[in-house]
Amino acid sequence: xxxxxxxxxxxxxxxxxxxxxxxxxxxxxxxxxxxxxxxxxxxxxxxxxxxxxxxxxxxxxxxxxxxxxxxxxxxxxxxxxxxxxxxxxxxxxxxxxxxxxxxxxxxxxxxxxxxxxxxxxxxxxxxxxxxxxxxxxxxxxxxxxxxxxxxxxxxxxxxxxxxxxxxxxxxxxxxxxxxxxxxxxxxxxxxxxxxxxxxxxxxxxxxxxxxxxxxxxxxxxxxxxxxxxxxxxxxxxxxxxxxxxxxxxxxxxxxxxxxxxxxxxxxxxxxxxxxxxxxxxxxxxxxxxxxxxxxxxxxxxxxxxxxxxxxxxxxxxxxxxxxxxxxxxxxxxxxxxxxxxxxxxxxxxxxxxxxxxxxxxxxxxxxxxxxxxxxxx
Amino acid sequence: xxxxxxxxxxxxxxxxxxxxxxxxxxxxxxxxxxxxxxxxxxxxxxxxxxxxxxxxxxxxxxxxxxxxxxxxxxxxxxxxxxxxxxxxxxxxxxxxxxxxxxxxxxxxxxxxxxxxxxxxxxxxxxxxxxxxxxxxxxxxxxxxxxxxxxxxxxxxxxxxxxxxxxxxxxxxxxxxxxxxxxxxxxxxxxxxxxxxxxxxxxxxxxxxxxxxxxxxxxxxxxxxxxxxxxxxxxxxxxxxxxxxxxxxxxxxxxxxxxxxxxxxxxxxxxxxxxxxxxxxxxxxxxxxxxxxxxxxxxxxxxxxxxxxxxxxxxxxxxxxxxxxxxxxxxxxxxxxxxxxxxxxxxxxxxxxxxxxxxxxxxxxxxxxxxxxxxxxxxxxxxxxxxxxxxxxxxxxxxxxxxxxxxxxxxxxxxxxxxxxxx
Numbered sequence: 001x002x003x004x005x006x007x008x009x010x011x012x013x014x015x016x017x018x019x020x021x022x023x024x025x026x027x028x029x030x031x032x033x034x035x036x037x038x039x040x041x042x043x044x045x046x047x048x049x050x051x052x053x054x055x056x057x058x059x060x061x062x063x064x065x066x067x068x069x070x071x072x073x074x075x076x077x078x079x080x081x082x083x084x085x086x087x088x089x090x091x092x093x094x095x096x097x098x099x100x101x102x103x104x105x106x107x108x109x110x111x112x113x114x115x116x117x118x119x120x121x122x123x124x125x126x127x128x129x130x131x132x133x134x135x136x137x138x139x140x141x142x143x144x145x146x147x148x149x150x151x152x153x154x155x156x157x158x159x160x161x162x163x164x165x166x167x168x169x170x171x172x173x174x175x176x177x178x179x180x181x182x183x184x185x186x187x188x189x190x191x192x193x194x195x196x197x198x199x200x201x202x203x204x205x206x207x208x209x210x211x212x213x214x215x216x217x218x219x220x221x222x223x224x225x226x227x228x229x230x231x232x233x234x235x236x237x238x239x240x241x242x243x244x245x246x247x248x249x250x251x252x253x254x255x256x257x258x259x260x261x262x263x264x265x266x267x268x269x270x271x272x273x274x275x276x277x278x279x280x281x282x283x284x285x286x287x288x289x290x291x292x293x294x295x296x297x298x299x300x301x302x303x304x305x306x307x308x309x310x311x312x313x314x315x316x317x318x319x320x321x322x323x324x325x326x327x328x329x330x331x332x333x334x335x336x337x338x339x340x341x342x343x344x345x346x347x348x349x350x351x352x353x354x355x356x357x358x359x360x361x362x363x364x365x366x367x368x369x370x371x372x373x374x375x376x377x
Numbered sequence: 378x379x380x381x382x383x384x385x386x387x388x389x390x391x392x393x394x395x396x397x398x399x400x401x402x403x404x405x406x407x408x409x410x411x412x413x414x415x416x417x418x419x420x421x422x423x424x425x426x427x428x429x430x431x432x433x434x435x436x437x438x439x440x441x442x443x444x445x446x447x448x449x450x451x452x453x454x455x456x457x458x459x460x461x462x463x464x465x466x467x468x469x470x471x472x473x474x475x476x477x478x479x480x481x482x483x484x485x486x487x488x489x490x491x492x493x494x495x496x497x498x499x500x501x502x503x504x505x506x507x508x509x510x511x512x513x514x515x516x517x518x519x520x521x522x523x524x525x526x527x528x529x530x531x532x533x534x535x536x537x538x539x540x541x542x543x544x545x546x547x548x549x550x551x552x553x554x555x556x557x558x559x560x561x562x563x564x565x566x567x568x569x570x571x572x573x574x575x576x577x578x579x580x581x582x583x584x585x586x587x588x589x590x591x592x593x594x595x596x597x598x599x600x601x602x603x604x605x606x607x608x609x610x611x612x613x614x615x616x617x618x619x620x621x622x623x624x625x626x627x628x629x630x631x632x633x634x635x636x637x638x639x640x641x642x643x644x645x646x647x648x649x650x651x652x653x654x655x656x657x658x659x660x661x662x663x664x665x666x667x668x669x670x671x672x673x674x675x676x677x678x679x680x681x682x683x684x685x686x687x688x689x690x691x692x693x694x695x696x697x698x699x700x701x702x703x704x705x706x707x708x709x710x711x712x713x714x715x716x717x718x719x720x721x722x723x724x725x726x727x728x729x730x731x732x733x734x735x736x737x738x739x740x741x742x743x744x745x746x747x748x749x750x751x752x753x754x755x756x757x758x759x760x761x762x763x764x765x766x767x768x769x770x771x772x773x774x775x776x777x778x779x780x781x782x783x784x785x786x787x788x789x790x791x792x793x794x795x796x797x798x799x
Contacts, residue, residue, distance in 0.1 A: 261488065326580060355583070358583075359450050359580075359583040362579045362580070362583075363450070363579050363580030363581075364580075365579075366576070366579040366580060367580075369489075369490045370489065370490075372488045372489060373485075373486055373488050373489030375488070376486060376488035376489075377486070377488075
């Protein structure tokens, strides 16, 4: 049975020049016409959504980035459950988003700089919506998370390619800037990647975990070349290999459907990653960009929980409330360490600041560890 | 009602007469233990959790310690109270040899993390006591803010301790909003209890510091032999003991009129981590060691006297005509006759935290004392010691904390701190 909440997301990339030609689409009221796309004008400080009261069904958005920063556009259900999103919209470009929305109250968000809660606005969807059965809600979680994985892997492919290109071009500054950005998409979906045990260490293995006789490759090997050796003249082949492996894992990840139980465990494992590797600064020991990974792990954990949210609310609403509170506390604690569109270096944080983050993660991870039993129960 | 694995073990090993066969299981064991009972003779048995005073104070000192201080990290008073209720329930269970949670370490569904961590499975209660205390910063934080609306209930006796001469305190292992003292005759049982309480408290509290101890350095009962500290001397000979009920009323338990009524029947806990400079002490001659302490190293008898429990007599002269116990001897400086009658119940433990990177043992005494008012008992005694004790050459106080330990929880309908928070 096709789920009522099933949303189809089709992302079409329009070339900048093409977008400029489609004059009428740039008008804020263009989307008001019934059935036509709703225009979203995203700038660095604003997020104008042409229509905020629509009928249930497939809703089409046309998002144009009129700002100077790369942006993203999201449609969220309660608890920041992603109903649809377009990632990685470069300045000047437009992208389409088709999302199927049952009746309810939603939020739209533009995220200039691809960071934070974004610029939020209300979206009301009219019509009738019957509640899902518990089983359907669980099944929907799988579909919803697959959608998330797809959106992340699209961006992962693109940003890794840019990173690889910069490494091969010998552009150290650009490569250093792209390193934590590309990793963000990787870290958000790491539970999926880890299913493929042979690829994960080739892509993300740290120097000390590489088994004897196995070459040290992937993100962290290039990180070492960039920050410690200060020499990427020989890093080209390793960058090419990284791209090959990323493509392979992306293809596998998109073919994989995580069970609700895997989602619950994945949400917990992402926080375990934070607690063991990021808090300590072990993950990005040469670049010290651990807080980027930290944030991405938390976002990925939240995405998995969001996918499960309707099922969790039916089964244990108190737990959902507790998770909301603790996710918000983590965000608050982490947001103190923002630096521009990115994050402070791990080495810039004092021990009490790291302890505060560690406490916040532990406070979240304990209730998250209860989710699997709720899903299984 | 199911009998958990640990409980079945408890019943089997302790042999609670007439109860093992009863179908009522857990409730029967708890009910039986809720009556004031004689001290547990078997080191593996259970100490009653419920009672007028908290266990772990005059309970015959167990051999092992895990002491932990927590910072409260929530601003939500209700969450803190809920956690104290959860802690109380878990403590009542664990002290009776049961798992921390109702499901247990191995009887839950495979998808869920167990509500007990499991390392105490198959172990007896081991005399476990869990004793809670509230620190000064729970009432007002460093900025003076009344964090949980209880500042007006802060007892005057919970005023910060003064700085003592020679203190080398490390803030990160000092103080704390809450403490739990876990004592047991099996270190794994004590660690299990603290670990599970810390886990239950996640999001509400965060471990600030913790300390493992071994080899109790005091006896708190006349039935117990006096143990030795890491200087090799018997320690706690002149301690307050469980049998000294009149002295305990006078020196140990806070009573009506002392301060806010929620502390009536409670006691104040001072914890001081005292690093011993073991290596230089060991190079000191026997005579000098004994002079510093004021007792013989072998029997523990006061210098110039015969037996360990001889009442200290400071008038006895040695062969040279000088007092056998020097004026600056540790036992004299600390004695109640020299401190306006002030006495304490000491309940400290030895510690060895590995080595210090310079080839020296990181070792010493984790001093714990309980008293009716630390400012009238611990403080004057410690001031004397800090100013005059020759032993100071061999010790360094590296941490300090003061906690108000409320009275006991009378029954399962009550919880740690109810009178403070209601």
